[in-house]
Amino acid sequence: MTDTPLVSVRDLRIGAVTDSGRNVEIIRGVDFDIAPGEILALIGESGSGKTTIALSLMGHTRRGCAIEGGTIRIGEHDVTGMTESQRAKLRGTEVSYVPQSAAAAFNPSKRIMDQVVETTRIHDLMPRAKAEEHARGLFRALALPNPDTIGERYPHQVSGGQLQRLSAAMALIGDPELVIFDEPTTALDVTTQIEVLRAFRRVMAEGSMAGVYVSHDLAVVAQIADRIVVLKNGEIQEQGTTEQILNAPEHPYTKELLAAFDPVPHVAVKDVEAETETPILEVRNLYAGYGPIKDGEPLAKVMSDVNFKLYRGRNLGVIGESGSGKSTLARAVAGILPAYRGDVLLDGHTLAPSLNQRSKQELRRAQIVFQLADTALNPAHSVGSIVARPLRFYKGLRGGAADKRVIELLDMVHLPPALRHRLPSELSGGQKQRVNLARALAAEPELILCDEITSALDTVVAAAILELLKELQGELGLSYMFISHDLSTVEAVCDDVLVMYKGEVVEALPAARMSQDATHAYSRLLISSVPQLDTGWLAGLEQDPELLAAFSDR
Structure with a gap:
């Protein structure tokens, strides 16, 4: 590294216009x-x-925002003083972007290769x-499978992790000096x-490229960054070496x-009296898949022979990539995808496979909360109408009775009553x-199915x-079934854990003993x-041959 910085940001200020027409400063005097x-x-x-600052290094701001002061230099280029056409020439050659x-x-x-070489x-x-x-x-440097032919595929024909590496190839094809990574691993499972x-x-080390890595995950940042800038409300709180x-x-x-980063471990609300107690949820020999059913089985079999019991007031985690x-x-379990074999029992009573066949009372007692609130909430309806x-x-x-209860429910989840008038x-x-x-x-409900909700x-x-x-x-006596790929989340919420691999449960054990007692290789x-x-x-990790072999075998 030389003494002359590749990137120099001084007194960066970015403003935005609110829906009411008011000007607000969202980035205030940032230097690095x-x-x-x-x-x-x-x-x-x-x-x-953090993303607003990262995008500004390309001279780009989101709609309604503008760079209002300060300077951004990349090499010999004054990004803040450039015209838009000059900035366009910079993007993809001097500085590039890998999206979340x-x-x-x-x-x-379009085929992948056509898009990767477009720059x-x-x-x-x-x-x-x-x-x-x-x-x-x-493709080879990014450890992609079949590097000579993967470019002939379409995006839907590769996995999420492969597509993320291909988006990096798209950013690197022009040999930029600076690469911006905008939370590129947030949506990926741990493996x-x-x-x-x-x-x-x-790839970054081999090319001696500089990078900006945007993230909220300190553990991920620890593996890739030399220095860290900590931001809150558009201002730098602290910066220094990663160590x-x-x-x-x-x-x-x-x-x-x-x-x-280190959530408080879960303490069981109640112990199980398995001899006398009926589980709030029991799954017996459950099979599910997608596509048309032929000879009693779907075209794509995804899950097979799953069994477990979840007792009232306790939480079950289900993890896997x-x-x-x-x-x-x-x-x-929710009946959104009807199982083609096996049984789901709620409080000892067998439920119909499809939610369309379940009674209103059965639907009420078991609710599901989805991963992406953006797609789960109707954008055209107010919060009050949704609840x-x-x-x-x-x-x-x-x-009035409904409005009163909406206010109570919002208070229950620590949201102010005025929020009921807003759109998602x-x-x-x-x-x-x-x-x-x-x-x-x-x-x-008595049971909530939480599907990757954090x-x-x-x-x-x-x-x-x-x-x-x-x-x-604690207040309502709920039971949770918690789907996640984040082990620390499961440890923070759950009493017991199922580990799933290729559609099967390969291990079941107490959450508190997961790290010590797990025996299955996966x-x-x-x-x-x-x-x-x-x-x-x-x-x-890269020095552990046994672990690297496990990665390649999975």
Whole structure:
């Protein structure tokens, strides 16, 4: 690294115009440098300004926002003083971007290779044949399978982890000096996340490229960043080397972020009296899949022979990587995806496979809360209307009685009553998920199926949701079935854990003893794949031949 920074940001100020026409400053006086070959992490909770700052390095702001002051320099370029056409020439060549959602970055109707090499055509960087050769080299460096032919596929024909690495290849094809990674592993399960992080780190080191890594996950940042900038409300709270921030933080907010990374372990609300007690939920020999049924079985069999019991007032975690069948299990229990074999029993009573065949009372007693509140909440309806709908359906409440109960339910999930007049688009991610919970609680259920409900939330907000779940359980006597790929989340909420792999339960054990007592090779792999707040953790993982063999075998 040289003494001259590649990136220099001074007194950066970015403003936005609210819906009411009021001007607000969302980024206030931000200063930092990035040396050539250095990776800088921008961390903070939702709304801290980290993505806004990262996008500004390309001279880009979201609609309604504008750079109002300060300077951004990348090499010899004054980004803030450029025209829009000059900035367009910079993007993809000097600075490039890897988005959080790789799926949104690809056109589903075009082959992958055509999209990866598009930058070279737009900027006339090299002939098509050379661009494709360069792309295949990047596919190899990013440890993608079948690097010589994967470019001929369409985006839907590769996995989420592969697509995320392909989006990195798209960003790297123009040999940029600076690469911006915008939470690129947030939506990935732990084992896939490790593969992607290893690939990113290797390629960046080999190319001596500088990087900006946007994240709310300190453990991920610890594996890839040289320095960290901690942000809150558009201002820098603290910055320093990764080691210093993780091991000797100075600012109270940094300490809060570190504390949120390690949730308080779950303490069982009640013990099981298995001899005399009927489980609130029992699953017997359950099979589920997708597609048309032929000879009694679906075209795609996803889940087979699942058995478990969940007792009243206790919580069951179901963990596994993407495609393991855990969300299929939640949908089969809820009746959204009817099981084609086996039984689901609620409080000892066998439920019909399809929710269309279940009584209103059966539907009321078992509610599901989905992963993405954005798609689960009707964008055209107010929060009050959304929460009131189950009150009408299950309780027949309308008018003032319904409005009063909506206010009570919002208070139950720690949201102010005035929020009932807003649309979902006007809420933060954490607020949307609380509305999701309030809607489920409106039915007065006994069992809530939580399908990855904290995976899209930042660490601080996710920790607050987990605390809320514990609080509601204590007040209302609820039982939770918690689907997750995050082991720390499961340990914070659950009494017992099922580990799923390729549609089957491979291990069942108490959550508190999961790390010590797991014996199945896949369970051990999952546990070993959870990033630690240790800058040497990923490098140590790469020195473990047994673990690397497990990755390649799965």
